[in-house]
Amino acid sequence: SLALSSEKRASDFNSFVARTNTCGELRSAHVGQEVTLCGWIQYQRQGLFLVLRDFQGLTQIIIPQDEAHSHVKKVLYDAPLESVVRVTGTVISRPPGQKNPRMPTGDIEVNVKTAEVLNSCKKLPFEIKDFIKKSEALRMQYRYLDLRSFQMQHNLRLRSQMVMKMREYLCNLHGFVDVETPTLFKRTPGGAKEFVVPSREPGRFYCLPQSPQQFKQLLMVGGLDRYFQVARCYRDEGSKPDRQPEFTQIDIEMSFVDQAGIRRLIEGLLQYSWPNESSPITTPFPSMSYAEALAEYGTDKPDTRFGMKITDVSDVFRRTEIGFVQNAVNKPQGSVKAICIPQGVRHLQNKDFESLKESAKSQFNQEVLHLILKPDESLKSPFSKFLSEEQQSELIQALKVQADDVVLLAAGEHEKVCLVLGNMRLECANFLESRGLVLRDPTAFHFLWVVDFPLFLPKEENPAKLESAHHPFTAPHPSDTGLLYSEPAKVRSQHYDLVLNGSEIGGGSIRIHNAEQQRFVLETVLKEDPELLSHLLEALKCGAPPHGGIALGLDRLICLVAGAPSIRDVIAFPKSFKGHDLMSNAPDYITTEELEPYHIQVAWPAAEAEANKN
Amino acid sequence: SLALSSEKRASDFNSFVARTNTCGELRSAHVGQEVTLCGWIQYQRQGLFLVLRDFQGLTQIIIPQDEAHSHVKKVLYDAPLESVVRVTGTVISRPPGQKNPRMPTGDIEVNVKTAEVLNSCKKLPFEIKDFIKKSEALRMQYRYLDLRSFQMQHNLRLRSQMVMKMREYLCNLHGFVDVETPTLFKRTPGGAKEFVVPSREPGRFYCLPQSPQQFKQLLMVGGLDRYFQVARCYRDEGSKPDRQPEFTQIDIEMSFVDQAGIRRLIEGLLQYSWPNESSPITTPFPSMSYAEALAEYGTDKPDTRFGMKITDVSDVFRRTEIGFVQNAVNKPQGSVKAICIPQGVRHLQNKDFESLKESAKSQFNQEVLHLILKPDESLKSPFSKFLSEEQQSELIQALKVQADDVVLLAAGEHEKVCLVLGNMRLECANFLESRGLVLRDPTAFHFLWVVDFPLFLPKEENPAKLESAHHPFTAPHPSDTGLLYSEPAKVRSQHYDLVLNGSEIGGGSIRIHNAEQQRFVLETVLKEDPELLSHLLEALKCGAPPHGGIALGLDRLICLVAGAPSIRDVIAFPKSFKGHDLMSNAPDYITTEELEPYHIQVAWPAAEAEANKN
Structure with missing residues (x-):
């Protein structure tokens, strides 16, 4: 029903x-x-x-x-x-x-x-009952017809009801205050993905914020104690599949709370709002450090519905004389790792292995080898002859390989090898499921907390400099606070991510509440101009309580609960992947006169300017 | 508490x-x-x-x-x-x-x-308990300190709880679906007050809509049946006191409903969500036609907490020979009208009358006379000598004047005279209350439906042309549908306003669901390009149910319920009347480089361009 x-x-x-x-x-x-x-x-x-x-x-x-x-x-x-x-x-x-x-x-x-x-x-151009089979562009153009389908009615009602239950839990049961925060705001430092909105004052622009982050912290300074909002957020990333320029998050902030408190809150929230029709969820959710997630699943959002975890087999290979392995393990952070695909021989073909290796090569520039344990328990691999019987046996034991299993193996720097094998793990799962196996039960819901992220990461364009792994308001892990001033790159944060079936559905942190520490992070570690955040720094000096929070991505969460193929199926009027509304044709051209009150004009790219001229 | x-x-x-x-x-x-x-x-x-x-x-x-x-x-x-x-x-x-x-x-x-x-x-620059006495600009700059005040905590919590009750009523009791609609949308025809948002495609802009009007109608076409949303809306009106560039409305739409249905829904909604601490409200709310409201209160949003209604006394004066009155009543729509201020002689001084007359002159270019009924029951007025004793007595009877009452009288075109006297009525109330009388009980809540508005109004800049009194989707009154094609200016609409204590807190209508009628209104009556709304016209052809809805202005409603002096006192982070965020200094200047991805540049006004050059 x-x-x-x-x-x-x-x-x-x-x-x-x-x-x-x-x-x-x-x-x-x-x-x-x-x-x-x-x-x-x-x-x-x-x-x-x-x-x-x-x-x-x-x-x-x-x-x-x-x-x-x-x-x-x-x-x-x-x-x-x-x-x-x-x-x-x-x-x-x-x-x-x-x-x-x-x-x-x-x-x-x-x-x-x-x-x-x-x-x-x-x-009508087509019958309503056939509508779901039509192209997505057509469904978007006639969205009002698409909405008549059983599936869209179900998804939108499920969303409404689940959000209502969340509100009951937060507002009625736990005394949270629903506060609306502005969406016309000031540009945040480094806010490259923020839409700008011209005002009527020449040269002055509002920005549409990516989240109510600053406001919710200011509400804590203002003594609101417990805030939540089903918040519209904006992110201009240009064209990206399965992203929307506007999206919704369940935005939460609390004073006097620690990580454990936020986790219990969210576990209770999801349990309370979980639809009766879905498989029940159990709490508390398991948790895992970022380092562990990387080492075992090669990602910060592990899908724990199935195994095939990454195993480090460096020890097996350390004493071999296989060139590429030696090269890898002798470097700092060097390692040899593998995943084992149970019964891979039966389900995967040679072209699948070629495709997997090709993908590792093109995406990561990384060689991946495949090994097979034959029915006679002997290893078939490109380097079997370099491995002693004892080493082969060690490898089989370490990976718990059984007859007809396939092992994918890679050697290189720890993080890279993890990422490659994490990727291979998911690609293999796709292959196996396309052959009819069920690895990832679509009706099962595996929640996972990922914690202990690094506070800073080397900047991609200049690895000698650091940038925030999440955002500059994240507090350092209490055990690592001392390192902040000596070795900031080694500091773990009090950030936590919530992962569901391999998708990140939320993230948050305990925030910095000390003005000096916040200024140090901005100015000394991140080399940013603290003046852009002077209002926040000032607020932290005026009796800011310790506080923390989280934001859940509502579109993604509902998509997973509804079992929908795309977040566009749980949004009434989504934009196309190019950010267009195909029904009304937005964004659209507007006249020069209409731009006048905002003191802006279009800077046509040279080619178009030329074309317009002729 | x-x-x-x-x-x-x-x-x-x-x-x-x-x-x-x-x-x-x-x-x-x-x-x-x-x-x-x-x-x-x-x-x-x-x-x-x-x-x-x-x-x-x-x-x-x-x-x-x-x-x-x-x-x-x-x-x-x-x-x-x-x-x-x-x-x-x-x-x-x-x-x-x-x-x-x-x-x-x-x-x-x-x-x-x-x-x-x-x-x-x-x-701190000041003690928290003194904060409320500080200038509003200072309170805005340190909003996070202002939020610690009893009053702001109370207002924001009241707002959260009242909205929560509304959601329970709509979602849990009456099966409404909370649907989020986009805020990055296409410009609507004549949408002069819409903020524009440049996209990454040269020359193409989104707009921030003033309401989810089109979307909620499309949801009805999509069979959603009952929609509501606590919707963020945007209106760029430049600087206006007690308006905000972004505001929130309780947005509602239903299929298969008539005016009476919407009224009962809203009466139930307000009764259910009304705070226990406030004086209770009784339903159904009284209703009044727009014509009646204008004639008796000189406004479309009467404050019915007090009397002093406008009375038409044209008949008394029709047979007199007072020049200015004759001039007035002999014109089409000409009339003489008055309000009676009980015990005005005791409470108002000559300078007050001067101020009232001055205000009528400057705001409306209208003469207003004042008459006094002396303790001996004789009328003191500039024209007493032109009135027979019988006429004087008729006037006294018509206005129910008693000794020491003051009558304000104006002659001229019906609508203008009504507007002037409606204005005088409120200004007198201010005077009387400043002298310690209580006319408008601040703890009383007088709701009123105003109905039967005209569907179209003459355009201000060209009275021969018509514009929508509310918006082009409003359906004509069923009794007047025939007139739509012959005398559109005479058609009443199915629009309704909800008024509370003299403030408009909501408005809505039964919508046009017939594509041909909608096209006729857009194209023939309003002379607008129907292509801009082709998606809506197309939708109406695809089995659009009859539907109607309403939007309640949440900021204003909460402001009245909380007894707050301004809507800024019920918004966590309001903008100043110039549209500025005084805490973060938004809107702010941004660099040319930051505008590049959006293919726009600032068109500096000549003076500033010159100044920048030097």
Whole structure:
């Protein structure tokens, strides 16, 4: 059913309107009642009956055949499919043998007495029931038709109800205050992904913030104690698949809290709001350090629904004389690692291995070798002859290889090898699932906290300089505070990520509440101009409580819960991957006059300027 | 108390954090318990005790004087006011005679054993308790300090709780779906007040919409049936007092509904969400046609908390020979109207009348006369000698004038005279209240529906042309549909406004659901290019249900419920009337390089360009 069961009983869908019932609710118990239904004509057969649809379901309508009701018959016979009609009639039992057990209203039908076409539908370019099969661009252009599908109705209602439960948990059960923060704000230092909004003052721009980060910290300084907001956020990343220029996060901040407190809060929040229809989730969620996640899964967002974890086999190879391995293990951070694909021989073909190696080469410039344990328990590999029997046996033991398993092996710098094998692990899972195996149960929900991230990372363009791994307000790990002033690159942070089935669905941290420490991080470690954040630094001096928080990516979370293929399926009016609204054609050209009040003009790229001139 | 009583029992404010209690909750029943409190030092006296504050209240802390706790004493003695501390100690009864009945925690105090300064506060520019008296600009600059005030805490919590109740009513009780709609959208026709957002495609702009109007109608076409959203909206009006460039509305749309249905929905919504602490409200709300509101109150948003209604006295004057009156009543729509100020002679002075007349002259270019009924029941007026005794008596009867009442009278075109006297009515109320009378009970809540507005109005710049009185999607009144094609200027609409104590807090309408009618309105009546709304016109052809909705201005509503002087007092981080964020200094200048990805450049006004050059 479309409505979550717990809500369904309480909600009155027929209040304030003329209908007596929805098209999904009539049952045998209603037989004999006179009802008024409003809905869309889904199907009509030879003027004998039609099927009326609304958001809650379908009801079969019997078209009267007697002369006295010839007008009703004509009205319903003539109305095109998808026309909107109101009918009034009596609920009757379907004749024996004609009940439809697959239809919730399949025991009854409605004998119509009066009917009115409220709006006639022109011929649609396609039938609604086929709509889901059409191209996504077409679905986007006619989004209002796409929304009539069972799946979109389900997804949007699921989202609404899950968010409502979250609000009940935060606001009613735990005293959080829902505070709206501005979206027209000041540019943040390094805010390259912020949309700009010109004001009427020449040269002055607002920015659309990527999150309410500064505001929520200021609310803590303001003594709000517990804040949450279902916050609209903006990120201009140009074209990216499965990203939206505007998105929504469940944004939370608390005073006087530590990491454990935030974790318990979120575990409780998700458990409370979890749909009854989904597999239940258990708390507390397991946790794992970033170092562990990298070493075992080659990613900071491990999908723990399946194994094939990365194993370090450096010790096995350290005493061999295989050139490329020696090269790798003798470097700092050098290592040899592998993953084992159970029964890989049976499911994967040579071209799959070629494809995997090709992918490692093109994405990471990394060689990957594959080894097979033959049914006679002997290893087939490009370097078997360089391994003693003892070493082969050690390798088999370390990786727990069994007959017909395949091992993918890579040698090189620790982090890189982990990333490559983490990638191989997911690609193998795709291959295996395309062959019919189920590695990642789509109905299972594996939550995982990833913690102890580094506070800073070397800058990509200049590794001698540091940048924040997450953002500059993240507090250092209490055990590492001393290192902040001596070896900042070694400091772990109090950042935590929440991962669900291999997707990051949230992240947060305990924040810096000491003004001096915040200034040191900005000025000395990150070499940023602290003046841009002077209001925040000033606020930290005025009695800022210790505080921390988290933000959950709502679109991604609902997408995973609904089992939807894309976040676009849980957003009513999503943008295309180029950031376009295909229905209204936004963004669109506007006139020079319309830009005048904002004191801006378009700087046409040379080619277009030239074309416009001619 | 800060928390609404019904919520207070259910909410656990101490979950997930180290404190055992808030600073507002300890009572005699807690005596003997060991507690941990976190809060701000509000007050400290001679190292003997201090008062600790958090969002929920104040608790008195006894500083230990014995040698064993000298460290605790020093910590608390040295900490500046507004420092954040955590204390642990035992709840004890205050000694007899020292209980403070004005303080909710006044029966107890806490004997402290351990204390820790979590963050020390530098000297503030002013004490928090004096903050509310400071200039608004200073309060805005240090908004995070202003938020610590009782009033701001109260207002933001009231807002959060009232919105939560609204959500329960809509979502849980009546099956509404909370749908988020985009804020990066296409410019609407005539959308002069829409902020523009440049995209990375040269010349193409998103706009920040003034409301989700198009989206909510498209959701109805999509069969969502009942939609609501607490929607962020944007309106660029430049500098305007008590307006914000971004604001929030409770946005609602329903299918298969009529005006009466929407009214009942909203009456139920407000009754359900109304704070227990406020005077209760009764439903249904009275309603009044726009014509009536104009004639009796001279405004479309009457404050019905007090009388002094406008009375038409044209009939009394029609047979007199007073020149200016004759001029007025002989014109089309000409009339003579008056308001009566009870006991005006006692409360208003000559300079007040001068000021009122001056205001009518400067704002409306309209003469206003004032008449007095003397204790001997004779009229004192500039034109008494032109009125027969019978006419004088008719006037007194029509206006129900009593001795010492003052009558303000104006003659001219109906609408203008109504507007002038409506204005006079409010200015008189201000005068009378400044003299200590209570006309508008601030604790009373008078709701009023105003209905039957005209669908179109003559354009100000060209009265021969029509524009929408509200917006082009408003449906004509069913009785006037025929007139749409013959005399559109005479058509009343299905628009309705909700007025509270003289402020418009909401408005909505039944929408046009017929594509042909919508196209006729856009193209033929309004002379607008229907292509800009082709997606909506197309949608109306695809089986759009009849639908209607409403939007409530949340900021204004909460402001009235909280009795706050300005909407800025119910918004956490408001902009100044110039649209500035005084805390962060937004909007701000950004570099040419930062504008490059958006293909725009600043068009400096000539003077500034010149100044920049030199």
